[in-house]
Amino acid sequence: MMQSQKFTLSPPSLEELAKALQAPLAANFEQSAVSVVPCPDLREAPFGLATAGLSGDEKVADVGGQPNLFPRPRLGAIWSMTDIARAMEMDPGRGGLLGAGAGPFHVVGQNCELAPNLSWRDGLDNVDNRTRYVEIDCANGAVHVAQSSSVDCALMVNLFGSSGDPGPVLKITAKRRKGAEKSFAECIRKGLHAAYGDSQTISLGGVFLVKSGRATYHVMPDFPSEAELPFKDRGEVDKWLTYHDFDGPIMCLSVLHSSDPGKAMGLRMEHTHCYSTTGAQTGGHYHYEAEEGGEYIEYEGYFNTAKAIYRVDRP
Template sequence: MHEPDRSIHTPRRMANTGKIEKAQLHVPDLAELCQVLQSGLNKNYSDVKVSVVDCPDLTQDPFGFPVKGLCGQPRITDVGGVPYLIPVAQLDKVYNMNTVSKEVELPGGFFLGAGAVSRKTTGMNAELMPLVLTEAEERPAVNASYFSSINPVDEKCLLEKYSDRFNDCDFGLLANLYACEGNPGQVIEVRACVRTGEESLVSSMRKTMEEHYGEKSVALGGTFVLQKGKAKIHIMPREFSACPLNTNEEVNNWLKHFEVSAPLIFQTVMVSKDPGLDLRVEHTHGFSHHGEGGHYYIDTTPDTAEYLGYFLPAEFVYRIDRPTETHDIGRD
């Protein structure tokens, strides 16, 4: 596979979303990456198997994605950022998946990941689980996304299909997205059972790559299922904080935390090393078919946790509308 171009490409601008920066990523051979991940995950789980496989048909259960696979010109993008949410939300930060698809030079591409809804569309704040096949000349967009909010009736999780309520492909404030053509092909399959360490599946994978690849930036995107056990998640309140959130403690007190049950289908983006673009190095959201979903932290049942995931390394990262004033608060 090709070696990275360490330079960051000349920024360009497109309507409404500000500056776009692009950097090439290191793309390891899949067999090599399997060995790296196998070794690292063995330190965090008692039973691990990482292998190269043909991507399963993701239109089938439990995924229900609008495309069959994760292959074809894989890339990631970090849009907006946490500084647009906290300390004070900047509600004018609204983005559109169809526009982003052109900005990452993949019009008509498939996007998955983690983000926030647009308040201008939804009238509230909520967690977004993007699953969007963006529009192309011969077809309209297919928005299979989910979003979770705090139910005003009982203060519990309310998970809904985005297209049941709204007709656009907008999102707000921030998103971490993996994009590809949605084709079948070879991917990395990760099976991990019984957590023995302190790291989540995503953190364990990301830190393993960071340790092995050092200064090279390797990014993975994809989906995984918590097949057994429970997980800790958060959901942002429907209303943005009336007071500025200036510390991680204040952010955690504002968020609503829940324990949710398998099976849970997660979408994730992770980067081993930020190549100087102020990236959120890991971000994972998930949904279920039993009404639960949100921002993933870690499983809460290590003795019974069972994961099955599919991932692919990205070739490029695109940084869209990077905040000029930044901080590290609220990036967990």
């Protein structure tokens, strides 16, 4: 039985958020724009989402968390994303989920990154699953991207859920970084926090494209052997991860929060997982613009606000 804590949100209008984000983006990029537009059909290329839009019954969930990874992986922390949708009180008739988490190692055969992307119609048993996982080839260290056959996730996952309907969204574009913040997602998140502080939480979910330029991603390798455990601290976990610089175009699925309500929910403040839109074997957990290629970096994103946060099975 999942343990779930709900926090209701009352976000400002998208128009107000667009105005709040213009200055921080302009300070960080040579070119940027924030506007409210009708959502493009995100089922179409280059996005390939399982839903057309990001509107209707908008919610986010933070499930599990990084403490499930260290000091040693908690291999019993496995969930079905359709069960998570039920814990989020989503409409069982129709809806969709996207986000970032750890993959179903028990299905794939090893630990991996997960980019959830699924929808359902006429019941949560009727799923269109376009989820990808990103893994490290144990033999040669190469990155491998594949479509998941499972709706399971493990350890931790951050999800944005909606009815998947068309509707107004925030369109955010940025090109050629000039400021100190190297992460597009963190630039947005920190801009919201600067505008609203800790008194009002703004939670966004959606997609963005690294249209061009190079960014840095990590991919978790398979779990360490028992002899290599436990991880002594978070620094050891960071050293265990594998890091890769990849060129765009890469599509990213993202969930972020301007603040943790009352600093009491233990939220992961930003989580973004990605994979190539061209079929290239590139992707993973998005970090930031790479050291080389920043002069060519270009982003295009579409986001909507959540009306509730569900904290599920907090470690």
